[in-house]
Amino acid sequence: MLRIAKTVFLSASLTILLSACAHSPTGRNQLLLFSGDQMANLGQRSFEEMKQSQPISSDQAINAYVQCVTDAILAVVPPQADFSEWEVVVFDSEQVNAFALPGGKVGVYTGLLNVADTPDQLAAVIGHEIGHVLADHSNERLSRSQLATLGLTITGMSMSDSPYAAMAMAGLGLGVQVGILLPYNRAQESESDKIGLQLMHQAGFDPSASVALWKNMAAASEGAPPELLSTHPSPDTRIQALEKGVKALPQVPHRLTPRCQKPSQPH
Template sequence: MPSLKKISITLSVAALTACASSPTGRSQIILFSDVQMSQLGAQSFEEMKAEIPKTKNQNKINYVQCITDALLPHVPIQGGFSEWEVVVFDSEQVNAFALPGGKIGVYTGIMEVAETADQLAAVIGHEIVHVTAQHGNERMSQAQLANIGMQVTSVALHDNDYRDLAMGALGLGVQVGVLLPYGRTQESEADIVGLEILAKAGFDPNASVTLWQNMAKASGGNQPPELLSTHPSHSTRISDLQAKIKQLPPSTNQAPDCERLL
């Protein structure tokens, strides 16, 4: 498998117009192929498995796998890979993630906040959408375009009176806007689309609201202002989720009783 540092992408004028649409209809610039993203995701996942200990608690492994197995039939089929791999990491970190290539990581610490299977399903569904909506590809593409933009600007602006001002403005845009990891728009999109997957699988969509209420309590009120955060505020997330829940059609599926495995 090629090293992350060795994978290089040649961009052409045609590539700069590689537009796509997100699951909510939002326009995206996508410059990397499914295969390339899967390779990057798979390599990153292997590195994490080598560095972070995996839990030996088989009950927790079965629990997370049960929830994931219930969600995946309602996830769109992806290019670049055919199966999802799930690993439960033994860590107090309150987090979970999904990577291109069908890789899902859940830290045992998240189970202290996501107290039920329905709540953990909300977490895992959210992370899966980051992959299916190509948010990682979108972020990398934006980074590539930002680098090109700075290079072109540097060459084109010969007047030193304006060059520093223009480069500073572009740099500020890069720092505060374009390159924030999983910006608020992507996070909100993952919340809403993840909620749809959650409901289709038969989990209780109201658990997503409880989850973020728990997150707010766990943070102890130490969340940064929404304007300077890569995530929406807890109150914004809760409000958006509550509005979406009212629009969801009744599910014809019944989620499995995964909690019996704990």
């Protein structure tokens, strides 16, 4: 009876996985187990919770500046099937960070403006974060997590009679985390860099500013973990890839640069 249950479970799982295969905007194979509506709702709920728990900047100049850069990027982003509007919130925090969530939610921390020195550098960050949404990276990460859980479940079923089952499951859990989830996240980061370059280029920003931005990031992130155990590419790896990506972009004559002015003293 147990063998029959395992067979049915494995067959059903394989059917789900095959039906969830997709491709990212750069052509990379993806596993997406959740619908766009589900992810948009999840992103919207998460964003509302963040707005309730984190201070929001009331500085009109900073908000106008971030909105200006974001609007310029969004002007070249096609309409999305799962939501109709993008929302941008500036959080009052010294964190050097920004993010974008499914459902069109963009968050920028004021601390980022201390590292992103110019509108073009800020556009590099925002374009990158929006790239995560366009490439369904949240769906992909959640789906990979579900797949990891599925793998542990199948292994647990097959080893349920072994006295070493608990030890093997613990070891497999660590292997799944380090060997599958983390390297895949680095691939997502690199892919978003490519998408972000294209977006800022199309929007009229200088894509080479992304290289200057990550040099600033590298200087501000001393003591970062080694690349092997990080979800992000190392600064040197990222800078080299961005330099290569900038050279591959087509030349655009008479570029019209968006007129977004950074406040003189962001805080």
